[in-house]
Amino acid sequence: MRTIFKLILCLSACLFIINEAKAQMTYGKIVYTRKTNLFKKYKEESTREWIKEENKNKVDIFELYFNDSLALFKPQESDLKEQLSWTTSKNVIYQNYNTGKRFTIKDIWGEKVYIADSVYKRQWKITDKHRKICGYDCIKAIWRPNDSTRIYAWFCNEIMTSTGPEGFFGLPGAIMGLATEDGGIVYFATSVEITMPDIKNLLPAKTKSKIYTREELLAKLQKDFGKESWGKELIKEVFGFW
DSSP: OHHHHHHHHHHHHHHHHHHHHHHTBOOEEEEEEEEEEHHHHOOOHHHHTTOOGGGSEEEEEEEEEEOSSEEEEEEOOOOSOOTTGGGSOOOEEEEETTTTEEEEEEEETTEEEEEEEEOOOOOEEEEEEEEEETTEEEEEEEEEEETTEEEEEEEETTBOSOOOGGGOOOSSSEEEEEEETTSSEEEEEEEEEOOOOOGGGGSOOOOSSOEEOHHHHHHHHHHHHTTSHHHHHHHHHHTSOO
16 A cells, blocks of 8 residues: 555656646757648749649748757758758758847758848737647737738747747747748647757857858849849748748
8 A cells, every 4th residue: 555655656746847847848859840832832823833732732840959048940851852842941040049149041042051140029919819739738929020911829838938930939938830821831849859959059060151141141132133033032032031
């Protein structure tokens, strides 16, 4: 009887510790699935010829590593051959919430482009709507980048660090879901690990390549490609909401 009682106490203590760790989580790894509706993204007939009904929804996998002050968002590595790789971009984003600095690596036509700028601060409106994502209770928030566009986010305050996919943050907890209003691009967390990332991996490696500011890269792309319709689409892709 005493043995059973001790076992119950031990299990209760373990559950308490797990729940406390979950409730106070300030570091870890979140895996996201991003689904992009290519029919909504590309509306020109010339581009539609390359996209069929069966592959209109492109899925990309990303990983977010974070602690209470640093975050790294990057595409998940895979040996599988990717179809229609040109249709979506995959950014690598380092953020330092203490210094307010952001370092981004963009892949533009197979060439890595480096951008150093500041973290993007957004004015969020928090609602009273809830939904479960990856087993966590999440609260819906809305950001309006302009008068005609809304971005939805679902954040979880059980994970206390203000972080999220594609460098989105600014809410009282980690963003577990992110979507455009029309559902053309949707991110959802699929797994969460309570594991302390190596700080060295959360800091960008030094590079001898040119590092642009956001304004410098925008000016270069506008000068080189801004007069072409495809160039305008490229600029929109590089400097979109993400």
